[in-house]
Amino acid sequence: MKKFALLLSLVFVGGVAVAQETKTAPPATAKAAAAPAAAVAAKTHEVASEVVSVDAVKNTITLKGEKENMTMPVEGKAIAHLKMMKAGEKVTVTCKDDAAGVHQAVVAIKHTPAAKAPAPPK
Numbered sequence: 527m528k529k530f531a532l533l534l535s536l537v538f539v540g541g542v543a544v545a546q547e548t549k550t551a552p553p554a555t556a557k558a559a560a561a562p563a564a565a566v567a568a569k570t571h572e573v574a575s576e577v578v579s580v581d582a583v584k585n586t587i588t589l590k591g592e593k594e595n596m597t598m599p600v601e602g603k604a605i606a607h608l609k610m611m612k613a614g615e616k617v618t619v620t621c622k623d624d625a626a627g628v629h630q631a632v633v634a635i636k637h638t639p640a641a642k643a644p645a646p647p648k
Contacts, residue, residue, distance in 0.1 A: 580611045607635040
C-alpha cells in the first residue's frame with residue numbers, strides 16, 4: 527500500500543511540474559507570433575499619382591486613382607509637405623498598408639520631376 531501511495535504522489539508531482547512548464551511556454555510563442563504580424567502591418571509601397579486636393583487642417587490628401595479618387599490620412603514627416611502641395615501636381619507617395627494590403631495612410635510624399643520638353647529643332 528505504501529508503494530502505491532508513493533507511486534501516486536510521484537505521478538501527481540510530475541503532472542504539476544509538466545503543467546507549470548506548459549504555462550510559461552505559450553507567452554513566448556505568442557510574442558513570436560505577434561512579431562511577424564507587426565512586421566506585416568508596417569508594410570509600405572510607393573504610388574505615383576496626381577494630387578486632386580489637400581486638406582492641411584485634417585491632414586488628408588486626395589489622389590487621382592485609376593477608377594476613382596482616394597482620400598487618405600497623412601502621417602509622420604509627410605504632414606510637413608501638405609502645406610506646399612497644390613492640386614494637379616504629380617507626386618510619388620509612400621503608403622502604409624495593413625495586413626490585408628489596404629492603404630492606411632500616406633507616410634512620405636515626393637514631388638515627381640516634370641517631364642522636360644524636347645528641344646526645338648534648329
